[in-house]
Amino acid sequence: MNNAISTEKAPAAIGPYSQAVKAGDTIYVSGQLPIDPATGAFASDDITAQTRQSLTNIRSILEAAGTDMSKVVKTTVLLKSIADFAAMNEVYAQFFSEPYPARAAFQVAALPKDALVEIECVAVL
Secondary structure, three states: OEEEEOOOOOOOOOOOOOOEEEEOOEEEEEEEOOEOOOOOOEOOOOHHHHHHHHHHHHHHHHHHHOOOHHHEEEEEEEEOOHHHHHHHHHHHHHHOOOOOOEEEEEEOOOOHHHOOEEEEEEEEO
16 A cells, blocks of 8 residues: 655645655655745755755655665656756765665756756665
8 A cells, every 4th residue: 555755844746746655665755856845945046955955855755754865775866957967966975875876867858847956766664
C-alpha cells in the first residue's frame, strides 16, 4: 500500500502529486523545485542557492518520512543549463557523503516556474 508523505517544511505540491510516497520500505520523493516553503518564492536566482533549497526541501521531506539523506540511493537532477553542473555539484556534495547515491543529471528545455534546478530522489527507511 502506498502512503503519501507531506510536511509544511517543504513547499506544497503545485499539481496533482504528493511531496513523496512511501511504498514498502522505499520513499519516492517528487522533484523538488527551489521554493522556500516560508515565502513560496525561489530562494534566489542563482544555481547555488537554488540547489541548496531543492536539497533542503528533500531533506525535510525525508525527515517527515522517518529517514534522512544518508539513506538516499538514487537522485535525478534536472538543470535548465548544463553549464551550471559544476556549481550544482559543489552544493550537492555538501548534502551527501560516501557511498554517494547513484545519480543522473540532465539539461532540460524548461522547468516549472522557470527554475534553474529540480531534484528528485529515492531513499530507503
